[in-house]
Amino acid sequence: xxxxxxxxxxxxxxxxxxxxxxxxxxxxxxxxxxxxxxxxxxxxxxxxxxxxxxxxxxxxxxxxxxxxxxxxxxxxxxxxxxxxxxxxxxxxxxxxxxxxxxxxxxxxxxxxxxxxxxxxxxxxxxxxxxxxxxxxxxxxxxxxxxxxxxxxxxxxxxxxxxxxxxxxxxxxxxxxxxxxxxxxxxxxxxxxxxxxxxxxxxxxxxxxxxxxxxxxxxxxxxxxxxxxxxxxxxxxxxxxxxxxxxxxxxxxxxxxxxxxxxxxxxxxxxxxxxxxxxxxxxxxxxxxxxxxxxxxxxxxxxxxxxxxxxxxxxxxxxxxxxxxxxxxxxxxxxxxxxxxxxxxxxxxxxxxxxxxxx
Numbered sequence: 001x002x003x004x005x006x007x008x009x010x011x012x013x014x015x016x017x018x019x020x021x022x023x024x025x026x027x028x029x030x031x032x033x034x035x036x037x038x039x040x041x042x043x044x045x046x047x048x049x050x051x052x053x054x055x056x057x058x059x060x061x062x063x064x065x066x067x068x069x070x071x072x073x074x075x076x077x078x079x080x081x082x083x084x085x086x087x088x089x090x091x092x093x094x095x096x097x098x099x100x101x102x103x104x105x106x107x108x109x110x111x112x113x114x115x116x117x118x119x120x121x122x123x124x125x126x127x128x129x130x131x132x133x134x135x136x137x138x139x140x141x142x143x144x145x146x147x148x149x150x151x152x153x154x155x156x157x158x159x160x161x162x163x164x165x166x167x168x169x170x171x172x173x174x175x176x177x178x179x180x181x182x183x184x185x186x187x188x189x190x191x192x193x194x195x196x197x198x199x200x201x202x203x204x205x206x207x208x209x210x211x212x213x214x215x216x217x218x219x220x221x222x223x224x225x226x227x228x229x230x231x232x233x234x235x236x237x238x239x240x241x242x243x244x245x246x247x248x249x250x251x252x253x254x255x256x257x258x259x260x261x262x263x264x265x266x267x268x269x270x271x272x273x274x275x276x277x278x279x280x281x282x283x284x285x286x287x288x289x290x291x292x293x294x295x296x297x298x299x300x301x302x303x304x305x306x307x308x309x310x311x312x313x314x315x316x317x318x319x320x321x322x323x324x325x326x327x328x329x330x331x332x333x334x335x336x337x338x339x340x341x342x343x344x345x346x347x348x349x350x351x352x353x354x355x356x357x358x
């Protein structure tokens with residue numbers, strides 16, 4: 001493997017605290033370190049109980065709890081959240097939960113420029129990126145802005161103990177997708193393959209353990225560590241075909257986020273693999289398999305995850321218009337993006353059979 005002589009790598013100002021119990025024991029200290037005195041805690045309805053424990057730990061620094069985060073961050077939800085921030089006189093936010101909660105926290109940061117603290121309870125990895133997303137009129141818009149990058153991330157493996165096994169698996173494979181796309185991004189740097197290989201290996205080892213023993217704190221910690229690494233990879237690189245497909249499937253067709261990533265990943269990788277040999281080499285080492293798309297497909301199926309878009313409610317009639325929508329917007333990808341090529345990926349993902357490298 002030849003050394004990459006030219007690259008750019010930007011280190012972002014984020015502080016990581018990783019330990020069991022940190023959601024309660026570390027979050028107040030992180031707020032104090034940032035000089036924040038009135039924090040709005042944001043979460044989704046399912047994560048409200050955990051978020052309240054964080055709010056209680058903040059004591060007088062908590063300015064209120066806003067439990068209205070939803071998948072894909074509808075723009076009207078962002079509007080209401082910004083209103084809640086202003087009504088509370090908040091000088092910062094704490095997002096507690098998965099990608100939906102952290103996404104809403106990012107939308108607040110984008111609109112208000114207020115600092116964000118993230119307390120993840122899934123393996124989405126959003127907390128490690130400057131990427132934001134908003135959905136309006138059936139279209140999910142994304143962008144990158146340093147202001148949405150959380151200033152502190154508090155990783156507490158105990159928060160993931162109650163994560164149901166199906167969501168554990170799909171959330172973990174969602175994290176793998178971040179590392180995969182980072183490996184063939186146009187702005188990949190020598191540090192990214194190191195983090196990606198370790199992240200993919202750690203997650204692929206942790207998920208089968210968690211499927212058999214969901215309360216294994218060691219395996220939960222390893223999965224959260226992997227999510228951190230995979231998210232950090234995506235945070236410094238440009239997203240490609242896989243993420244664009246998932247944004248359209250989620251924003252326009254309303255498919256669930258983590259499950260969609262899980263289904264699409266093997267097929268998007270099989271499509272891109274001929275144009276990304278170095279990425280495939282790294283993934284072969286990490287997964288201990290020669291056929292990487294098939295290994296990812298096997299992993300999802302072995303752990304009971306969905307394998308087809310049809311299982312998620314996508315129809316064959318949706319394939320062609322979705323492909324045209326994905327191909328109609330320019331973005332970086334190692335292989336040329338055409339409507340016919342995207343249609344092939346979507347049709348294969350709709351059917352759910354073993355992925356075939358093009």
